[in-house]
Amino acid sequence: MCIETALDRLRNLLGSRFVTSDAVRSIHGRNETWYPETPPDGVAFPESTEDVAQILRICSEERCPVVPWGTGTSLEANALAVRGGISLDMGRMDRILAIHSEGLDAVVQPGVTREALNTHLRDSGLFFPVDPGANASLGGMAATRASGTTALRYGTMRENVLALEVVLADGRVIRTGSRARKSASGYDLTRLIVGSEGTLGVITELTLRLQGQPEAISAAICRFDSIRGAVDTVIQTIQMGVPMARMEFVDDRTVRGFNFHSGGSMPEAPHLFLEFHGSESAVAEQAATVAEIAADNGGAGFEWSTRTEDRAALWKMRHNVHYAYQTLRPGCMPMTTDICVPISRLAEAVLETRADLDASPITGAIVGHVGDGNFHTGLLIERGNAEELAIAKDLAGRMNARALRMGGTISGEHGIGLGKMDYMEAEHGPAWEVMAQLKRCLDPLNILNPGKVVRID
Amino acid sequence: MCIETALDRLRNLLGSRFVTSDAVRSIHGRNETWYPETPPDGVAFPESTEDVAQILRICSEERCPVVPWGTGTSLEANALAVRGGISLDMGRMDRILAIHSEGLDAVVQPGVTREALNTHLRDSGLFFPVDPGANASLGGMAATRASGTTALRYGTMRENVLALEVVLADGRVIRTGSRARKSASGYDLTRLIVGSEGTLGVITELTLRLQGQPEAISAAICRFDSIRGAVDTVIQTIQMGVPMARMEFVDDRTVRGFNFHSGGSMPEAPHLFLEFHGSESAVAEQAATVAEIAADNGGAGFEWSTRTEDRAALWKMRHNVHYAYQTLRPGCMPMTTDICVPISRLAEAVLETRADLDASPITGAIVGHVGDGNFHTGLLIERGNAEELAIAKDLAGRMNARALRMGGTISGEHGIGLGKMDYMEAEHGPAWEVMAQLKRCLDPLNILNPGKVVRID
Known part of the structure; x- marks a missing residue:
């Protein structure tokens, strides 16, 4: 009953699909935040639900920790094997099992990434909306209750996972939920597993809601004199019930990073990046409404476009924010935080956070899915600098306290992990x-x- | 350690707020389906969370069953004290604690009914959308994961409960969730309690999402030659992504009930009842789109109206379906069923069910929130007629099997209860x-x- 015995038994079970080389362990020991590399004792590559069940039975018998691994893009060290044991790399379970075009759902294995699913759907007129930025695996996204830029319109993984197949710690395989849109049949095990970060079971199959491609999509950008103007525009838009698809805030520091990273020349001021989905006329009407609200709040240079290239460029820039931050302080490590507050407290929360950053010796930038009340700071600290790390953790801690004081939550989408x-x-x-x-x-x-x-x- | 001792202790604790009279027990022993009256041993009327906690501590010590009671409108005998013990009537915890107009949420006690909340909100420009028909308590609606006519647009209680205060069986009081729109902070206890039908905890406070009143609302009605035409209209509308607010199917038998009950003269044919929410132009555009789809599927007499009176009359008729069914067979008891299937299987599910009803000796009618894939039959059986009850249970059982065969669920919204x-x-x-x-x-x-x-x- 020990990890060593588990490793032997897994090697016997999986052969070359169980790896203990330094290189592979090292990859599965990395994280996107400040935690030091923490390699697991071994990495298993299951190819089926039965593989996962057998691995968990062995690991139960040997009391060996099992940490599911998707693409390693989580931001709070969620997938580090901090107590040793094995990393369960779901990457080979990457088959799209069914697309039900008429029922508007897809059945996938957990290792399918969101971009792979959307590429597969390209000619179907359908898409999977949840978009956390990174090309994460769908299993990992469900486990972390991911959301991202489009949650405002389409919901998070909480709303978009219809059903799961899950292997429990003792190797039992259960199915939760169904392909029906709603159910009042028993406890909501699907929602219990979504967001449990691999601590309650291993997801081996997902049934996901799909959306029809909207008839028209337009993107818009608008800059503001002040953070308050931008955030008040968001609050008023949400309160008016405009069915926004995306509503992203970036502060002046973030824009500077975008300019450095992509060679642009946007004015270094707070901006909103927006997207509208609907019929041709609905999209135009929504854009006009938001343009008016923005103008009332000091917005300027409101531009919108239905051209695919313009949209793609805008969201590519936004998705690269992590790399853009690195250009603000070459060689730094951006520590990314995540809180979510009620929309009525958003201006206050962002302004207090900006003031806190301004008073701090380290550079920090704010970016967020503000339509949900969710925002992040990127804190640019020097790798290995303990003093800066302590300051950054302190800033992040104050953000958490601020979120709670305002009736919000310490994580809108990154999860708990260790951080x-x-x-x-x-x-x-x-x-x-x-x-x-x-x-x-x-x-x-x-x-x-x-x-x-x-x-x- | 017995129920008798619990009753004594509760009497001491609550005084006149603990009642064992036949009349009050009888009311709390009734149900909206075929189960015989099953009075609890006593009825407690808590007025605070602390009352509930003390009651549960006593009942834990004495092993006395506790069955929460809202308005008694559940449809599967969900609130019957089948093992004796007490009914916990939450009706006196009926205060609206806060309306956060800017944050778009409300904090209420569980005994507040949905109509009371909406009456309170009347001049605020906001409303609470979930509408199961009955004027149920919000605590009961959360416990049953209720949905109803507007779930298509606004979601069910699953999506509309942001946070809860819950008293656990041992008297511990916990708070789940927050006022933030989304969270990735820990296990989703809110969704675990929603739909648990009072078996995991007693809800003592709810934070609910509110919606802004849409700028325009229009209602429409359309009749069809065939069930298939109506249902195909629904499927195609959903697949096109039209953001419908309500999409209700009624079959010819149901229309006959409506005519008897409200003295109308609608043609006895399958109909869709529709509602559109949005801007003036969006509502008009949506209605035009659906009119066209309906026409392609044999729809006739498509009429729409933005007049509040017309809308109110339409939905009043729909909400009275339970009474309308009683006119189809005077003195009968409508036994109401509930399944939900993937939208792609809806036509098949409804047609098979209609054929099954037609082959049966008892009268049955179909009505449903078909935009979600959710529909009901009302089976009109004679009260106390064991043979008819057996036939009805058999029909309901075949509906359940049909739902599961088609990848659906045995309950879209009524819950499990006993039934x-x-x-x-x-x-x-x-x-x-x-x-x-x-x-x-x-x-x-x-x-x-x-x-x-x-x-x-």
């Missing part, structure tokens, strides 16, 4: 212990991604 | 046992609404 563990009790109070009870109930030996989300020992 | 227990294993397989594990974890003494949703003894 947010210290704030869970403050957010959830006695409900955090209830989460631990559920964890003990479904994973009594604590083998699934131990050390994350809940504290049980 | 659907026999089909849970068929729908969920080994996941049903996982639900039982969660129940044992959170309510180890099985005092909360025992005998419902899960089977644990």
